[in-house]
Amino acid sequence: MAFSKDILAAVKDRADIVEVIGERVLLKQNGADYVGLCPFHGEKTPSFRVSPSWRTYHCFGCGEGGSVIDFVMKQERLSFPEAVRALADRFGVPLPDDGPTRESGTRGMDVLRTAEAYYRELLQRRPEGETARRYLRERGFLEEDWEAFGLGWALDQWQGFMGHGMSQGFSHEDLLASGLVRQRDTGRMFDMLRKRITIPIRDERGRPIAFGGRVIDPLDNPKYLNTPETRHYHKSRVLFGLSQGLEAMRRSKRALLVEGYLDVMRLHQHGFAEAVATCGTALTEEHLKLLTRYADSVMLVFDGDEAGVKAALRSAPLFLNSGLEARVVLLPEQLDPDDYLRRNPPEAFAAQLQDATPLLEFLVFQLAQRHGRSVQGRQQTLDALAPVLGQVRKAAARDLTVRYVADLVGVSPEAVLSLVPAPRGGRAEPELAAPPLSQREGRHQRRVLRLLLEQRKLLGQARTLLRPDDLGDPALRTLLERVLKFSDVEFEEVRPEALMDWFPELASTVRSLLMDEPLHDAAVSDYARQMEAEIVCIKEELKDELFRKFKALVGSPEEELALRRYKKVRDELVQLKSTFRSTHKPRPELTLRPQGAEGSHAERARPAPTPPDAG
Numbered sequence: 001m002a003f004s005k006d007i008l009a010a011v012k013d014r015a016d017i018v019e020v021i022g023e024r025v026l027l028k029q030n031g032a033d034y035v036g037l038c039p040f041h042g043e044k045t046p047s048f049r050v051s052p053s054w055r056t057y058h059c060f061g062c063g064e065g066g067s068v069i070d071f072v073m074k075q076e077r078l079s080f081p082e083a084v085r086a087l088a089d090r091f092g093v094p095l096p097d098d099g100p101t102r103e104s105g106t107r108g109m110d111v112l113r114t115a116e117a118y119y120r121e122l123l124q125r126r127p128e129g130e131t132a133r134r135y136l137r138e139r140g141f142l143e144e145d146w147e148a149f150g151l152g153w154a155l156d157q158w159q160g161f162m163g164h165g166m167s168q169g170f171s172h173e174d175l176l177a178s179g180l181v182r183q184r185d186t187g188r189m190f191d192m193l194r195k196r197i198t199i200p201i202r203d204e205r206g207r208p209i210a211f212g213g214r215v216i217d218p219l220d221n222p223k224y225l226n227t228p229e230t231r232h233y234h235k236s237r238v239l240f241g242l243s244q245g246l247e248a249m250r251r252s253k254r255a256l257l258v259e260g261y262l263d264v265m266r267l268h269q270h271g272f273a274e275a276v277a278t279c280g281t282a283l284t285e286e287h288l289k290l291l292t293r294y295a296d297s298v299m300l301v302f303d304g305d306e307a308g309v310k311a312a313l314r315s316a317p318l319f320l321n322s323g324l325e326a327r328v329v330l331l332p333e334q335l336d337p338d339d340y341l342r343r344n345p346p347e348a349f350a351a352q353l354q355d356a357t358p359l360l361e362f363l364v365f366q367l368a369q370r371h372g373r374s375v376q377g378r379q380q381t382l383d384a385l386a387p388v389l390g391q392v393r394k395a396a397a398r399d400l401t402v403r404y405v406a407d408l409v410g411v412s413p414e415a416v417l418s419l420v421p422a423p424r425g426g427r428a429e430p431e432l433a434a435p436p437l438s439q440r441e442g443r444h445q446r447r448v449l450r451l452l453l454e455q456r457k458l459l460g461q462a463r464t465l466l467r468p469d470d471l472g473d474p475a476l477r478t479l480l481e482r483v484l485k486f487s488d489v490e491f492e493e494v495r496p497e498a499l500m501d502w503f504p505e506l507a508s509t510v511r512s513l514l515m516d517e518p519l520h521d522a523a524v525s526d527y528a529r530q531m532e533a534e535i536v537c538i539k540e541e542l543k544d545e546l547f548r549k550f551k552a553l554v555g556s557p558e559e560e561l562a563l564r565r566y567k568k569v570r571d572e573l574v575q576l577k578s579t580f581r582s583t584h585k586p587r588p589e590l591t592l593r594p595q596g597a598e599g600s601h602a603e604r605a606r607p608a609p610t611p612p613d614a615g
């Protein structure tokens with residue numbers, strides 16, 4: 001994933017986003033943008049917009065969006081580097097020979113490549129590898145399997161690979177950066193993997209980025225050891241077996257998720273090359289994001305109901321939010337896939353996959369078995385499921401899931417819903433913080449941020465007049481917080497599209513702001529005036545809201561605090577209005593004037609800077 005920023009910018013610049021998306025979606029020009037029916041969700045009226053000027057697309061219906069690279073990844077089911085390559089080829093952007101640029105730190109990757117060759121040689125040809133060879137053959141892994149996964153053998157020596165690495169010209173820093181060599185407090189360095197089968201963990205392009213090591217002597221432990229996370233290796237984003245299984249996954253559109261490296265290898269060996277495993281870590285949202293590029297559904301293969309239920313409870317919210325269909329395969333007699341396939345033919349395993357149970361059904365069934373169907377038992381089942389449902393972010397998915405569970409458990413959807421905690425995401429709001437968007441008009445808040453992104457000179461003004469707390473919409477508030485961290489000079493240089501890369505969690509917000517109805521072409525002074533008017537509207541709404549809140553709290557212990565908060569905003573507003581000659585207009589776009597028709601912004605008095613809210 002190490003294309004340089006320049007390369008990525010060049011690809012996004014050169015690739016004609018309208019042409020690329022236009023091949024998949026019928027686009028109609030609409031002002032500077034293009035609109036069409038969203039290819040990512042079923043719709044009858046177009047809410048999908050493509051903006052050539054921002055070089056992005058966004059669906060106002062389902063929130064999908066991104067750059068031309070994102071579109072190609074999703075539509076063609078390509079990995080990030082593959083999509084970049086495809087676009088670079090098509091639009092004639094030259095890539096460096098080995099794709100990713102050789103930034104500092106690629107030495108760490110070179111070390112890993114050298115290590116793979118070193119360990120392989122030991123396993124395949126050296127006398128020292130004999131025990132390991134025998135062990136693997138006895139377990140039914142033959143030369144072709146070693147080859148497919150690049151297995152090797154680490155000697156029972158403290159500085160076996162380290163010595164080899166240094167003889168190849170790698171520095172101590174290079175070796176340490178690879179994660180294969182560690183250093184004690186005393187300064188002494190040593191090999192992390194010793195007397196173990198070495199199993200390369202690869203990125204999507206098949207390059208080794210880390211190693212797992214498995215013991216062959218049952219008395220040694222731990223059974224598995226992974227090299228640590230490095231700048232190349234983040235275990236929450238890597239799936240073992242993925243680079244070997246990409247093609248199979250693309251064809252079958254499904255992934256098999258198992259637990260161990262040997263399970264993955266055994267499944268690949270028997271023709272189930274869609275098998276992947278996490279690298280000694282729980283499943284994450286990023287893992288699933290990786291899988292959505294290749295597969296529509298995931299089969300979770302568990303070797304026992306106890307561990308299965310635990311893992312299912314943990315991963316269910318991830319799946320419910322990912323859009324991937326999840327099914328559970330529980331192998332009989334608590335066998336893991338490795339053991340199962342040593343005793344049963346592949347056809348039997350295929351039949352197990354056929355019988356896979358949808359994840360939620362599996363959970364409800366297992367919990368119901370455990371707790372019984374009595375009133376109390378069903379209550380316990382629901383209690384166990386409630387946190388899962390509470391983590392489903394999209395309202396529609398939550399609703400459907402609640403109904404589904406209610407049906408399975410045999411209670412009313414209302415009963416289930418009453419147990420479900422409010423969805424996560426967005427921090428918990430203190431009682432008197434800005435009220436949620438639903439209670440206030442979000443239009444003015446959006447407008448201010450849109451102005452700010454496009455007219456970045458206005459940051460100073462926004463800083464003076466507006467606090468993040470004034471915004472009710474959590475995403476807009478976070479965006480404003482982030483933006484206010486820039487200095488005025490820095491922010492003027494920022495390309496707003498870049499904010500999407502810097503703050504991925506806000507990408508959809510930024511995109512939808514950029515693709516809101518275009519700003520009128522006006523002089524900067526008029527933009528400044530528009531912003532003032534919008535801010536006045538925001539504070540008016542906030543003031544009304546806080547007054548309602550205060551009234552509701554009269555007589556309660558919070559009354560005084562509520563009143564103070566209200567008065568503060570009210571006073572700010574009075575001051576704000578008094579300093580603007582144009583005062584507050586209810587429709588801010590009407591304040592737009594032709595260039596030069598009115599005194600420039602600079603001539604008007606500025607309100608005193610508002611101190612940042614201490615709370």
Ligand SMILES: [Zn+2]
Nearest residue numbers: 038041059062
């Ligand atoms: Zn959509």
